[in-house]
Amino acid sequence: MIVLRKWVIVSVALLTLAAAGLAAVSRPAPAPTQGDEEDRPPIIISSGSVILNVAKGSWVREAAGRFRQNVVRGKDVKSFTVTTGTGSTACIVSGPAILVQYGANALSFGRAIPAGQAGRNAANVRMPADAAVTLKDPQTLVIATTDALVSFSNGGTGAGSSCQVAGGRLEIRQVH
Amino acid sequence: MNPNAPRRNLRRSPPRPLFTAVAITILILLGLYVLTSYMMDGSDPDRPPIIISSGSITVTSGGDWVDEGGKGYKHDFKGKSVKTFAATTGVGTIGGPCMVEGETIIVTYGTNEITFTRKRKWFWNKRHAFAQFPADADVSHPIPGQLKVTTTDALVSFRNENGNSCNVQAGSLTIQQQH
Numbered sequence: 393m394i395v396l397r398k399w400v401i402v403s404v405a406l407l408t409l410a411a412a413g414l415a416a417v418s419r420p421a422p423a424p425t426q427g428d429e430e431d432r433p434p435i436i437i438s439s440g441s442v443i444l445n446v447a448k449g450s451w452v453r454e455a456a457g458r459f460r461q462n463v464v465r466g467k468d469v470k471s472f473t474v475t476t477g478t479g480s481t482a483c484i485v486s487g488p489a490i491l492v493q494y495g496a497n498a499l500s501f502g503r504a505i506p507a508g509q510a511g512r513n514a515a516n517v518r519m520p521a522d523a524a525v526t527l528k529d530p531q532t533l534v535i536a537t538t539d540a541l542v543s544f545s546n547g548g549t550g551a552g553s554s555c556q557v558a559g560g561r562l563e564i565r566q567v568h
Numbered sequence: 569m570n571p572n573a574p575r576r577n578l579r580r581s582p583p584r585p586l587f588t589a590v591a592i593t594i595l596i597l598l599g600l601y602v603l604t605s606y607m608m609d610g611s612d613p614d615r616p617p618i619i620i621s622s623g624s625i626t627v628t629s630g631g632d633w634v635d636e637g638g639k640g641y642k643h644d645f646k647g648k649s650v651k652t653f654a655a656t657t658g659v660g661t662i663g664g665p666c667m668v669e670g671e672t673i674i675v676t677y678g679t680n681e682i683t684f685t686r687k688r689k690w691f692w693n694k695r696h697a698f699a700q701f702p703a704d705a706d707v708s709h710p711i712p713g714q715l716k717v718t719t720t721d722a723l724v725s726f727r728n729e730n731g732n733s734c735n736v737q738a739g740s741l742t743i744q745q746q747h
Contacts (some may be wrong), residue, residue, distance in 0.1 A: 398634035433630030433683070435697060437675055438725065439739040440624035448616040463610045492620060499620070515618065521599055527642040532624055540722070540739015541622060560622035560722020560739065566615040 439540040439560065442494050443532060444517065450530035454516070457523060459533060460506055461515040467568040468512040470502050474544050476555055476562040483555035487546025490564060495539020496521065501564060515566055597704065622722040625677055628698060629716040639701040641715060642687065648747035649694035650686045655726050656744070666737070670728025673743055678721025680705065682745060697745055716735030 444451070449463035473486045490501040497520045503513040510533050515535075524536040544562060545554035555562075627633070629647030655675075673684040680702045687698040691701045699715070701707050706718040726741055727733035734741075 397696045406722070430645075430647040431747060432643070432645050432650060432697070434745070435643070435743040437626060437627050437682070437723065437741050437743070439622040439623065440626035441622070443619075443621050443623035445621070446616045459616060461614045461615065463613060465590040465669075467612050467706065468616045469615060485709065501618075515619075537738070538626060538628075541620065542738065559724070560718070562620050564618040564620065566617065568614060 394502075394521070395433070409482035414550070419559045439539060441520075442499075442535040442537055442539075444535075444542060445532050445533070451527060451533050453527065454506075457519040457525065458526075459517050459520055460504065461517070462506075463514075466512070466514065469515055469566045469568065470513070471503075471567045472501060472515070473564055473567055475566045476544070481558060483558065485546050485553060485555055486541070486567075487508070487553075490544055490546055492544045492562070493542045494535075494537060495542065496540060497537070515564075523564060577600075579613055582595060598689075606641055614698070621720045623718070623723075625717045625719060625722060625723060627682070627717075633699070633709060633710045633715050635709065636698075639707060641694075641698070641699045641701070641707075643697035643745075645696065645746075647695075649688075650697055650747065651695070651728055652746045652747045653684060653697070653728075654744040654746055655728075655734070655741055657726070657734055657741040659742075661737050663737055666734035668726060668728045668732050668734055670730065670732070672729040674728075675728055675741070677717070677719060677722045680703045680722065682717075692712075697743075 437560060438454055441560060449461060449466065451459045452462045454460050471488045472490050473484060474492075475482055475484050477483055484545055492499040492501065499520075500518040502516050502518070504516040505511055505513050519535065526534050526536070528534045541557040541560055543554055543556050543560065547553070572695070574619045596643040629643060629645075631643060631647075634644045635639040636642050652669055652671055654667060654669045655673045656665055659665045671686060675682045675684070681704075685698050685700070685701040686695040690696045701717065708716045708718070710716050723739055725733050725735045
C-alpha cells in the first residue's frame with residue numbers, strides 16, 4: 393500500500409515537472425498575468441491603391457501630377473460618360489470634365505489639345521500634388537493610397553450630376 | 569515743270585486683285601484643312617475607355633504578420649489572448665457604422681474571401697489572430713505589420729460565423745481584437 397502511494401506521488405510529481413518543462417520550452421519568457429499584458433492592436437483592412445487603366449494607347453506624363461491619355465491619331469474627345477455599377481443599379485454621369493473622389497482626394501479629368509495632335513482634344517488627368525503616382529506600364533497608372541474610391545461628378549449640383557462608386561470600379565468613356 | 573500739268577498721285581494704291589486672290593486662297597486652304605481633318609477623324613481610332621478601380625487590399629496592424637505557409641499568416645504580437653473579434657465599418661459616414669462580432673470574421677473582396685480566426689500552438693498558449701487568404705491570392709509583405717493583396721476587386725462585405733454581415737463602407741473596415 394505504502395509502495396503504491398509512493399509510486400502515485402512520484403508519478404504525479406514527474407508529470408507535473410514534465411508539463412512545466414514543456415510549457416517553459418514553448419514559452420521561453422515567463423508569462424506575465426493577463427492584466428499586465430498589452431491589448432492587441434486593431435487590424436485595419438482597406439483599399440491599397442487606385443489604378444487607372446486603358447486598353448489602347450498610353451499614359452504620357454505632361455507635368456508633375458498630370459498625365460495625358462495618348463492614342464496615335466485618336467479622335468477628338470468632346471466629352472466623357474462615366475458609369476459605375478451594372479444593370480438596374482448602374483449610375484451614369486456625363487460632361488466635359490469629371491471629378492473622381494478617393495478618400496478626401498480627387499482626380500480631375502478634362503480635355504486638352506496637345507502639341508502635334510492636329511488640334512484634337514485628348515483626355516487629361518490631374519492628380520493631387522502629394523499623390524504617389526507610378527507608371528506601372530504604358531497603359532497603367534497606380535496611385536498608392538489606402539483611400540477608397542468614393543464618388544464622381546461632372547461639377548454640377550443637380551440630379552444626375554454625381555454617383556457613388558459601386559464595387560470599387562468606374563469606367564470613363566471618351567466620347568467623340 | 570508745267571504748273572498746269574495734272575498732278576500725279578504719288579501714293580501707290582494697293583494691288584487689290586492680288587490681295588483678294590491671296591485671301592480666297594487662304595480661305596480655300598482653311599476649308600480644305602477642316603474638311604480633311606473631319607474626314608480623317610472619322611477613320612481614326614476611337615479612344616478607349618479609362619477604367620479606374622481599386623488596385624489592392626492592405627491588412628495593417630501593430631506587431632507583424634508571420635507567413636505560416638498555404639497563404640496563412642499569424643498575427644505576431646506579444647499580447648493578451650484573443651477571445652473574439654469586433655469588425656466595424658462606416659464610422660463617421662452618413663449611413664452610420666455597422667458592426668459584427670464573432671470568433672471568426674470572413675471578409676469578402678470581389679468573389680474572394682479572407683478569413684480571420686483565432687489560433688494557438690498549444691492549449692496553454694494564448695490565442696492570436698490568424699488570417700487565411702485564398703490559395704491563388706497574390707499576397708506580399710511590403711513592410712512589417714502590413715500584408716498586401718494585389719487585386720482589382722474591391723472590398724464588399726464581412727460576416728461572422730453566424731452569418732451576421734455588413735457591407736463595407738468607404739473601402740475600409742477595422743477588426744478589434746477583444747480580450
